[in-house]
Amino acid sequence: MQNLKSNLTHAEIKLSMIEDILQMDFNEANQKNLNEVFYSFIDINEEIDSDTAEIELKNMDFFSILGMPTSFLIENIEVTFKENVFWCDYIHIYFIKDNDEFTLLFRFNTTEDNEDETNVNFGAGERLYILKNKKLSGISNTEAKRYIENFKNFYNSLSFDITRSDYTQYITFDYSKVRRNFKQFPEVTQLLTAAKNDPDSGLLRLNIILQIDRIYCKNPRTPENDVFYNIGNMQP
Structure with missing residues (x-):
C-alpha cells in the first residue's frame, strides 16, 4: 500500500490543502468533511490517539485464528537503530514464522518498496535482524527468506475472506521519522500486534503499533504517559 500524498512536496501538500478548504462552506454540517480533508494529509508513520490504537488492537479479533502474540518486546532496540542510522533510509518489519513461533524480521535498506511478495530476494549491503528472546540478532538471507515464506504459507492456508482482508x-x-519523533528508546520497547483498514482498498490488514512512554518522544500530542505510533505503510 502506497500513500500517494507522500510523494508530494511540503509546498504542494499545503497548496492542495488550501484548495480543498477554500472549496468548502464553513458550517457545522461540513465540519466532518473538513476533518477528513485534514486527516487525509497525515502520514501514517505518525502518532495516533489511544482510541484509534484501541480500535486497531480490537481488530485483531478478525485474525485471531493466526494465533499471533498480542505484542513483541525488544531489548535495546536503540543499539540496532544507531548501527544503521547513517546509511539507512527505510526499516521494513516483516511478520515471520520460525517453526511454531511468530516473530519479527527487521530489514534495513534504502528502498521504500521491496516488491518481493512472490520472490523474496535481498540486495547487497542490506542488513537483516531477527527478533529472538527479546533481542535483535543478525540473520542470513537464506534464513530470512525461509521465515518470510513460512509465514505467508501459513497465512494463506487459513483462507481468510479476501473481500474483507x-x-x-x-x-x-x-x-x-525515527530521528524526528524520538529522543531515544527505552531498555525494552513494545510493539503491539494490530490490524487496520487499508485507506486504498478498505480491507483489513495486519499492522504494528509502537507503544512508548512520552518521555522518549520529542513532541507528543497526547498528555497521557503512553504514546502510540502507527509504524508505517503496510506492504505489498
Missing part, C-alpha cells in the same frame, strides 16, 4: 507481508517505516 488482505495479506500484509511487511510494514515500512521511514527512518527519518
Whole structure:
C-alpha cells in the first residue's frame, strides 16, 4: 500500500490543502468533511490517539485464528537503530514464522518498496535482524527468506475472506521519522500486534503499533504517559 500524498512536496501538500478548504462552506454540517480533508494529509508513520490504537488492537479479533502474540518486546532496540542510522533510509518489519513461533524480521535498506511478495530476494549491503528472546540478532538471507515464506504459507492456508482482508507481508517505516519523533528508546520497547483498514482498498490488514512512554518522544500530542505510533505503510 502506497500513500500517494507522500510523494508530494511540503509546498504542494499545503497548496492542495488550501484548495480543498477554500472549496468548502464553513458550517457545522461540513465540519466532518473538513476533518477528513485534514486527516487525509497525515502520514501514517505518525502518532495516533489511544482510541484509534484501541480500535486497531480490537481488530485483531478478525485474525485471531493466526494465533499471533498480542505484542513483541525488544531489548535495546536503540543499539540496532544507531548501527544503521547513517546509511539507512527505510526499516521494513516483516511478520515471520520460525517453526511454531511468530516473530519479527527487521530489514534495513534504502528502498521504500521491496516488491518481493512472490520472490523474496535481498540486495547487497542490506542488513537483516531477527527478533529472538527479546533481542535483535543478525540473520542470513537464506534464513530470512525461509521465515518470510513460512509465514505467508501459513497465512494463506487459513483462507481468510479476501473481500474483507488482505495479506500484509511487511510494514515500512521511514527512518527519518525515527530521528524526528524520538529522543531515544527505552531498555525494552513494545510493539503491539494490530490490524487496520487499508485507506486504498478498505480491507483489513495486519499492522504494528509502537507503544512508548512520552518521555522518549520529542513532541507528543497526547498528555497521557503512553504514546502510540502507527509504524508505517503496510506492504505489498
